[in-house]
């Protein structure tokens with residue numbers, strides 16, 4: 084006698100399959116949560132976050148969640164996840180950055196959410212591609228002023244060298260002329276506070292201020308200076324990104340003799356060989372020196388920000404996983420730039436790969452995400468490239484430069500912003516004759 088009819092077996096089988104697929108679809112990505120409640124994988128993650136992400140990708144696959152300090156961060160590393168990150172209506176930029184903005188700039192949630200869109204549009208208008216070249220004159224003037232202070236020759240730590248050139252220029256141009264202090268004591272104070280603020284930025288964006296009194300003091304000092312001039316917290320922190328990118332670009336150029344030689348020959352052919360003149364740099368001159376721009380972009384590719392982030396507002400499907408609402412979705416430009424599918428020989432500094440990019444039409448190479456992407460892509464990107472380009476031209480026009488130390492490795496401690504050097508590197512500069 085038959086115990087169960089074939090029809091019932093088929094129906095039961097069908098139901099089991101349905102349940103299987105439903106469960107599969109509802110399953111979250113593999114989650115690394117460590118063994119300590121709330122802190123989760125915090126200790127392991129904090130030791131070397133960039134390496135942690137890459138090891139987790141190899142072990143768990145292209146989508147995985149890391150639970151740290153009460154927060155679920157879901158990393159996407161391949162096409163499908165990246166598309167969700169960039170295009171889904173269910174993920175939100177403002178809510179992902181609101182808390183760090185509050186912690187680092189004391190801008191309350193409601194004020195930020197009300198003003199953010201307007202500020203974004205204002206910044207794009209002010210320093211987007213349409214008005215960009217109106218800054219070349221002022222940038223050149225301000226940089227000449229700072230270069231003058233370096234004298235005819237010297238030796239300096241490379242980070243200090245670029246910081247002393249670029250901080251005053253950024254502050255005076257992006258905020259208002261004269262805002263950067265002019266007397267020695269105040270300048271020293273500015274550098275001290277900016278450095279303390281910057282070094283604590285990553286902790287400061289994640290922890291209550293009362294736990295970081297030294298950092299909090301520097302934050303207040305800077306906020307008081309910028310009080311009436313803050314278009315966005317990112318704008319003044321970006322002075323740091325610009326100077327770090329200039330550090331690495333000069334470092335890469337000076338440690339690749341044939342690139343260095345071609346750049347100096349290019350500069351001499353456009354501006355002449357003498358290093359003494361206060362040259363003016365026009366839009367046309369910049370177009371004649373594409374290799375410098377390629378070097379900056381290649382540097383940005385290799386030293387890109389560790390992460391950019393969005394908040395999941397409604398559950399989203401990525402591969403076979405459902406990422407729940409409330410998760411922070413994380414994308415690492417740094418690791419994306421090491422995918423050989425987009426960038427063959429990804430670890431090699433190859434400025435010529437940028438020949439293929441349609442920079443005339445303001446397009447980068449596919450897979451390049453140092454400035455983020457989509458609606459909230461960095462509105463300061465063209466200004467940043469212009470400033471660094473002019474800075475490198477003026478330095479290499481005025482001085483014969485060489486590195487006295489090997490270029491340091493990048494530090495493995497930072498996720499936010501561009502990668503910082505692990506150690507020091509000295510530059511020697513002598514005025515060209």
Ligand code: HEM
Nearest residue numbers: 203315317318321324391453454455456459460461463467
């Ligand atoms: C080389 C230097 C720079 C790098 C690598 C950089 C990178 C970035 C990245 C990755 C983002 C997030 C984008 C996203 O989540 O999709 C961003 C946002 C932003 N950047 Fe930059 N940036 C740089 C320079 C600048 C400069 C010079 C300015 C201003 C003058 C600036 C202003 C901003 C602002 C205001 C935002 C936030 C956009 C918003 O809130 O809508 N950045 N930047």
